[in-house]
Amino acid sequence: MVSVCMATYNGAAFIEEQIRSILTQLRAEDELVISDDGSGDGTLDIICQIADDRIRLYHGNFRDVIRNFQYALSKAKGDYIFLADQDDVWLPGKVTKMIELLQKYDLVISDSEVVDEQLQQLHASFFAYFGSGKGLLKNIARSTYYGSCMAFRKSLLKNALPFPATREIGHDLWIGLVAEMIGTVYFYPEALIKYRRHGETFTSAGTGKSKRGLIKKLKGRMIMMKEVIKYYLKYKICKKV
Secondary structure: OOOEEEEEOOOOOOOOHHHHHHOOOOOOOEEEEEEEEEOOOOOOHHHHHOOOOOOEEOOOOOOOOHHHHHHHHHOOOOOEEEEEEEOOEEOOOHHOOOOOOOOOOOOEEEEEEEOOOOOOOEEEEEEEHHHHOOHHHHHHHHHOOOOHEEEEEEHHHHHHHHOOOOOOOOOHHHHHHHHHHHHOOEEEEEEEEEOOOOOOOOOOOOOOOOOOOOOHHHHHHHHHHHHHHHHHHHHHHHOOO
C-alpha cells in the first residue's frame, strides 16, 4: 500500500492539478493523506469537490509546516510513503519507479524539473542546479533533501518520528538525515516531478541568498549538529540493548 502525505495551506491556485497528477498513479487501495493547516482561500472546497475515496482529509491549526507534515505522516497506513507539496505536478510513472527503487533502498529522492507558475521549464535538473547529493555534513550545511521528491519505507518513518522540537530542521531534511544514519539512500537522476517555482515557495534555493544573518545561520547549524549527534548516540545505544 502507498500513502502520499501532503500538508496544505492556502494552496487553491495549484492544488487541483497536483492532486489529480497524484491520483492517476494510485491504486484503489492506496491513499492520499492531506492535513490542512487552516486554509481560508478555497483549498478545502477544491479538495472536497474532487470527491475521491482515496483522499483522507484532516484539519489542523498548527501554523507550522513541519508539525503539519508530521500530523499527516502520523496518519499514513502504507508500507511506502511519499511526500507531496501542494503546488507541483507529478510526472507519469513516478510512483511505479520509486516503489521499484524502494525494494533496494530505504529512502529515494528523485530529480525534478524546475518550472515557473505556468509549468514552463526554468532548469532541466534540480540536482544539477542545486548540487543535490548524499552526505550528513553536506546536507546540514545546505539541505538537498526536498520532500516533494522523496519516498521512503514505513520502517524508516518509525525511526524518524517524532521530529526534533526545533524549526531549524525541516521535516524532509530530518527524514533524509535519519536515513543516512541508519539506512540506505539513493538520489535517482531522473526528473519525476515538475517542481513549481513561484514567489511563495521557491525563494533562495540555489541562489546563495538568504535573509538570515551569519550568526543565526551558524546557530541553526549547531542545533542541527546537536540533534544529529543526540539521535545517532541514542540509536546506537538502543541497538546494543
